Amino acid sequence: MQKRIQIPDYPRYAFARQRAYRLLCELEIDRLPVDPWKVVEALPNVHICKWTVLRDNCGDTDPLFINKEGADAKTQHLRGRADYLVVYDDRVENYQRIRWTIAHEIGHIVLGHLISFDATALYRGSLTEAEYKVLEREADTFAVNLLAPMTIINRLPSVQTKSDFMELCDLSGEASENCMEELRLLKSGKKIPFPVKEEDILHRQFFRFINKFNGTEMPSLKYDDLEIDEAFDDYIDCDYWDFTLMAIRKWKLEKELYSALEGSLALYDCEDMVVFVKDAGKVEFVVKNEDIILETLQRYSDSCIKRVSVYVAKMRKKAIGQQIK
Known part of the structure; x- marks a missing residue:
């Protein structure tokens, strides 16, 4: 039996940010808002499904215990394969909340939460409260920097309030508050520095978007x-x-x-x-x-x-x- 890798005692915030940045770089995303559905489409081993569709087609009244656990989404690693199935509760009426939820689930996949640890790593019953919080905070940090990459936001001086994040990044109020906290910690110098390579690549990709948003485009020859x-x-x-x-x-x-x-x-x-x-x-x-x-x-x-x-x-x-x- 393969020995279980120990879940870290503390969230790997820098690692989560780096992986979010790396994914944006690999997919050549160059503007906000980021569409998490398109991100999923670009990942060949990740499949997404509405909960009601899965319920109606698999004969299970509560697939993945979405109802029982009051979850907005669940991700399952398909045994014996390199594929993942993301199931989200399409009965949730808040579109921005679903956007965040999907980005959060992508984070669990990209950060290796379903394969680096136990196969049941995301099932709360098999985790201690501390372990669960570590994985959730890592996925949240990933989601923040996928939907509102802080290295880009930090170059948009007018983005300061919760409403700014909601409008620019198409986020819910709660998700926008998470982004504001991330930006505050970045500006205060309390966050570990961003990975330089991915940051430079993202800056290059978003350069035109940044200039257009800030109104700093320079006239050039055509x-x-x-x-x-x-x-x-x-x-x-x-x-x-x-x-x-x-x-x-x-x-x-x-x-x-x-x-x-x-x-x-x-x-x-x-x-x-x-x-x-x-x-x-x-x-x-x-x-x-x-x-x-x-x-x-x-x-x-x-x-x-x-x-x-x-x-x-x-x-x-x-x-x-x-x-x-």
């Missing part, structure tokens, strides 16, 4: 407005270029280089990137600082770019005419 040599027809927009410019300014502290690149357009193809700048007088300066651009791309944008070419932007006549109007 592909359709430029006369671009046909040699670059196979090149595509660099989605993380604005994030890279922010990293050059704020994290690399290369303000002069940022100024030269501000509002530029970047296209890439495999390991090659071309950058179109607004000021012809800045082309040579940007070329001389190619190493800084490459280092920033690799470190903060997880990019495989190895060569950067710089050109002055040439506006299409139509675009110029439209601007004059």
Whole structure:
């Protein structure tokens, strides 16, 4: 018989946050609110079912004892398989509460609560009160950072009240209070620091959302407005270029280089990137600082770019005419 792994004495808050962030990164989620149903759909071994549907089709009047235990949802690890079944009580009328419940159940799965410990780890009868609370708090921390990732919320200064969380993240009042407490602890410095790698990736993914929400979007060149040599027809927009410019300014502290690149357009193809700048007088300066651009791309944008070419932007006549109007 496989020896049972001991349930931790205290909740692994940093671990739960990291796993929530990692899942958001893997699914390339880049905006709020996060849809937990879509998260489930993206997990090939996780299946979700309404309690009333399961009740009507399995011949059991109270499958998984949802009624008896007054639970909003239950998750079952299907024995002999790597699959999980999440059953939620669809009679609950509060949609936001169900969203939270599903995120909480995803947390139990992702954190390994059903396989790292006993097969019955989530059945309260087999747990001490202390063990049950540890697992529940871990799942709650996961749910908070899946539906309202604090590293993103912390970059939205106007999100401060319970109502703000309810509106932005589509949460219930109770869930929003949990988020506010998490944010308070983060700002107070009492929480263990976030995992840097996942935080950087999330910041990159949510960068456009953050700027749009904060009203800090900077005007930049657009592909359709430029006369671009046909040699670059196979090149595509660099989605993380604005994030890279922010990293050059704020994290690399290369303000002069940022100024030269501000509002530029970047296209890439495999390991090659071309950058179109607004000021012809800045082309040579940007070329001389190619190493800084490459280092920033690799470190903060997880990019495989190895060569950067710089050109002055040439506006299409139509675009110029439209601007004059």
